[in-house]
Amino acid sequence: MSVQSTPIVKDLVLVGGGHSHVEVIRRFAMRPLPGVRLTVVARDVHTTYSGMLPGLVAGHYSFDDTHIDLGPLVHRAGGRLYHDNAIAIDPEAKTVSCLNRPPISYDLLSLDIGSSQDTSVQGAAEFAIQVKPVSNFTLRWAEAEKRILASTTPQRVGFVGGGAGSIELLFAIRHRLLKLTAYANRKDIKLSFQLITASDRLLPGYNKRVQKKFEQLLRSAGVELNLCERVVKVQEGLVVSESGKSIDLDHLFWVTEASAPAWLNETGLKLNANGFILVRDTLQSVSHPNIFASGDIAAVVEYPRPKSGVFAVRQGPPLKENLCRSITGQPLRSFKPQRQSLSLISIGDRYAIGSRGPFTLGGRWVWRWKDWIDRRFMKKYRELPEMLSAATTETPIYSADITQHDLQTDPMRCGGCGSKIGDNVLRAALGTLKQRSYNDVIIGLDEPDDAAVIKSKPGTVLVQTVDSFRAFIDDPYVFGQISANHCLSDIFAMGATPQTALAIVTLPLASPKVMRNDLVQLMSGAIEVFDAVDTAVVGGHTNEGQELALGFAVNGYIDYELLKRKGGAQAGDRLILTKPLGTGVLFAGAMRGRAQSRWIEAALHAMRQSNAPAAQCIREHASNALTDVTGFGLFGHLLEMLRSTNNTATVALDRVALFDGARSLADEGILSSLQSTNLEIEGSIDASSIEQDNSIYSLCFDPQTSGGLLAAVPEPNAEACVSKLRELGYAQTADIGSVNHSSNTPSEMIIMLS
Numbered sequence: 241m242s243v244q245s246t247p248i249v250k251d252l253v254l255v256g257g258g259h260s261h262v263e264v265i266r267r268f269a270m271r272p273l274p275g276v277r278l279t280v281v282a283r284d285v286h287t288t289y290s291g292m293l294p295g296l297v298a299g300h301y302s303f304d305d306t307h308i309d310l311g312p313l314v315h316r317a318g319g320r321l322y323h324d325n326a327i328a329i330d331p332e333a334k335t336v337s338c339l340n341r342p343p344i345s346y347d348l349l350s351l352d353i354g355s356s357q358d359t360s361v362q363g364a365a366e367f368a369i370q371v372k373p374v375s376n377f378t379l380r381w382a383e384a385e386k387r388i389l390a391s392t393t394p395q396r397v398g399f400v401g402g403g404a405g406s407i408e409l410l411f412a413i414r415h416r417l418l419k420l421t422a423y424a425n426r427k428d429i430k431l432s433f434q435l436i437t438a439s440d441r442l443l444p445g446y447n448k449r450v451q452k453k454f455e456q457l458l459r460s461a462g463v464e465l466n467l468c469e470r471v472v473k474v475q476e477g478l479v480v481s482e483s484g485k486s487i488d489l490d491h492l493f494w495v496t497e498a499s500a501p502a503w504l505n506e507t508g509l510k511l512n513a514n515g516f517i518l519v520r521d522t523l524q525s526v527s528h529p530n531i532f533a534s535g536d537i538a539a540v541v542e543y544p545r546p547k548s549g550v551f552a553v554r555q556g557p558p559l560k561e562n563l564c565r566s567i568t569g570q571p572l573r574s575f576k577p578q579r580q581s582l583s584l585i586s587i588g589d590r591y592a593i594g595s596r597g598p599f600t601l602g603g604r605w606v607w608r609w610k611d612w613i614d615r616r617f618m619k620k621y622r623e624l625p626e627m628l629s630a631a632t633t634e635t636p637i638y639s640a641d642i643t644q645h646d647l648q649t650d651p652m653r654c655g656g657c658g659s660k661i662g663d664n665v666l667r668a669a670l671g672t673l674k675q676r677s678y679n680d681v682i683i684g685l686d687e688p689d690d691a692a693v694i695k696s697k698p699g700t701v702l703v704q705t706v707d708s709f710r711a712f713i714d715d716p717y718v719f720g721q722i723s724a725n726h727c728l729s730d731i732f733a734m735g736a737t738p739q740t741a742l743a744i745v746t747l748p749l750a751s752p753k754v755m756r757n758d759l760v761q762l763m764s765g766a767i768e769v770f771d772a773v774d775t776a777v778v779g780g781h782t783n784e785g786q787e788l789a790l791g792f793a794v795n796g797y798i799d800y801e802l803l804k805r806k807g808g809a810q811a812g813d814r815l816i817l818t819k820p821l822g823t824g825v826l827f828a829g830a831m832r833g834r835a836q837s838r839w840i841e842a843a844l845h846a847m848r849q850s851n852a853p854a855a856q857c858i859r860e861h862a863s864n865a866l867t868d869v870t871g872f873g874l875f876g877h878l879l880e881m882l883r884s885t886n887n888t889a890t891v892a893l894d895r896v897a898l899f900d901g902a903r904s905l906a907d908e909g910i911l912s913s914l915q916s917t918n919l920e921i922e923g924s925i926d927a928s929s930i931e932q933d934n935s936i937y938s939l940c941f942d943p944q945t946s947g948g949l950l951a952a953v954p955e956p957n958a959e960a961c962v963s964k965l966r967e968l969g970y971a972q973t974a975d976i977g978s979v980n981h982s983s984n985t986p987s988e989m990i991i992m993l994s
């Protein structure tokens with residue numbers, strides 16, 4: 241979580257992590273603009289570098305070679321990364337709507353969302369594999385590859401599109417398949433390739449020599465060329481062209497011209513005839529001055545250019561400059577793109593052909609040159625230069641709409657009333673929040689009073705818990721969801737049903753509008769989680785502080801006889817753990833820019849998974865003890881479980897599930913700051929059977945946020961309980977060991993390892 245010393249007064253929202261935006265973010269990392277908050281909304285947290293995509297398909301590069309990880313990049317820029325898909329823009333309200341969260345407010349918006357293929361041809365969307373979005377493409381290509389290698393009949397592979405993308409992909413896929421069939425000794429698999437294009441020549445827009453060269457190369461590779469064939473229908477195993485020709489195919493790749501998403505039509509933004517956003521040479525929308533666009537999705541009125549990653553990359557620096565100029569009220573600068581660009585097309589086997597205007601060259605050295613250029617480009621986003629701190633950049637000159645009130649620069653700003661935030665901010669945020677109504681709540685958030693009033697449940701006992709922590713991620717909505725889940729877990733672990741919750745919020749100082757927006761995102765995420773388990777948020781307290789923090793006091797109820805304590809484990813019970821370990825290490829790694837976004841995404845997914853169904857399932861399998869694994873780590877909570885029983889436990893370290901990336905970060909020596917405190921119980925653990933630097937052992941002390949449940953279940957029920965939990969979606973649930981009679985072991989050792 242980034243801490244800004246200057247109050248946030250402007251929200252700059254970047255939608256899409258495309259080729260221009262990665263450069264904008266990198267430049268913000270080097271030179272931030274104080275008071276401006278960067279929020280990046282990205283459907284994919286790893287941006288594919290288009291120049292290396294064919295090399296990834298051909299097998300020359302790995303995923304990490306070819307993808308820019310937005311997580312560390314945005315973190316370095318002090319921004320927030322929202323992993324979500326934008327689906328609408330309301331320029332009047334200045335909001336972006338996404339699939340999975342409340343609308344996001346912006347002062348300035350920039351779109352670099354790329355393009356996809358035009359699949360308006362009947363059957364294309366259903367039966368063909370589109371190359372964009374690349375994340376879908378890679379999954380579908382992996383399936384196709386598997387089917388081809390398992391086949392016993394000839395395999396016909398077709399490509400619709402005659403541009404550079406289609407040809408490069410064809411060569412890459414052909415290269416990969418020939419190599420794999422040779423490795424697998426499956427030369428019996430007969431492969432054939434077809435290229436189908438509406439145009440009368442390949443590579444429209446390229447010089448004649450390049451066009452001819454590629455025609456020869458394709459023909460000599462045995463590829464059947466179908467020129468002047470406009471595909472009008474696609475069926476399973478078949479494409480039909482306008483001329484009436486039909487071609488049988490087992491696998492079809494769709495790499496036609498770029499198209500824009502239909503949702504842009506509803507935004508009110510001025511678009512060209514093909515649906516792309518019309519922008520000036522300043523990259524500013526012709527219709528909406530506070531919206532910018534770049535890359536494939538933009539159509540520059542003054543300088544039309546082909547859709548290409550090269551142009552998107554080049555627009556990055558002027559886009560950053562004009563976004564900053566727009567915020568600070570300075571005149572924008574025009575950007576004239578070059579007319580021609582160097583095109584380097586690889587043909588599968590580390591051989592490439594380059595052209596620029598009338599010039600053409602080819603060879604293995606051209607591929608090596610392209611490889612050098614591409615790797616140098618990627619390095620820029622991996623090895624980030626040091627940030628020029630906001631303090632060393634020039635004092636911002638904000639545009640005229642920023643008031644002294646927005647800047648909140650009052651030197652006498654006191655911490656009176658517990659630094660409570662303004663009533664106007666609170667009222668506006670609460671008015672926006674949507675929560676179900678609850679019969680038990682007599683006075684709650686909808687009609688706030690000095691305190692909430694709740695009906696009690698006769699015949700039950702009240703179960704109460706409180707927890708609060710600082711934000712460890714920059715997305716307030718997801719943080720709200722995780723915090724709510726975390727705070728509910730204690731109630732579920734006791735076997736109780738939650739009824740109400742009170743929030744404790746700390747918001748960093750910002751303009752009232754920014755604070756209101758943050759509060760709405762934060763509480764919307766939390767309320768969604770509480771609503772899912774029929775729990776009313778009935779009130780809370782919000783104050784100003786340096787860092788975003790959130791906690792809840794949760795009340796629940798239960799019949800006293802049904803109460804589950806953590807201390808009932810019986811000798812012979814099996815120990816069941818429902819979620820992997822490693823959240824502490826992963827977020828310590830993220831703070832240092834060392835954790836990959838896909839590791840973080842997997843952990844966030846598990847942290848948002850409620851423990852309620854797991855607790856219910858464990859109870860149904862007659863558990864003797866149950867607790868949730870949080871700040872003390874697995875061993876700390878296991879020790880708590882055992883202490884009141886005089887029993888010991890044996891844990892099989894190799895059965896303990898870990899989040900991806902946790903082990904490699906721990907091996908690097910990256911550990912949570914709570915680790916050393918958690919290690920203080922080491923005297924109770926007999927680790928004589930394992931090697932000293934065993935990182936799984938060290939991760940058993942890792943503090944967990946919204947961790948899983950740890951249960952002691954009678955041995956005869958354990959296997960069924962584990963399979964049921966996995967069925968319920970706790971895929972990495974494991975039986976990690978057993979509870980033993982203490983008389984078998986030295987008295988001070990409570991946990992043995994195997």
Ligand SMILES: Cc1cc2nc3c(=O)[nH]c(=O)nc-3n(C[C@H](O)[C@H](O)[C@H](O)COP(=O)(O)OP(=O)(O)OC[C@H]3O[C@@H](n4cnc5c(N)ncnc54)[C@H](O)[C@@H]3O)c2cc1C
Nearest residue numbers: 256258259283284290291326353354405535536548549550
């Ligand atoms: C096989 C192939 C090879 C190519 N090779 C080259 C090449 O060598 N050189 C070259 O210059 N060009 C190449 N291109 C063209 C190139 O891919 C595009 O021109 C380039 O990717 C455009 O960059 P962009 O920044 O506009 O968008 P993209 O790179 O497509 O990035 C857009 C990003 O926005 C995100 N996004 C999309 N929609 C949303 C949404 N609604 N909300 C949030 N996020 C969203 C996506 O996750 C994506 O990461 C190739 C194309 C293909 C198909």
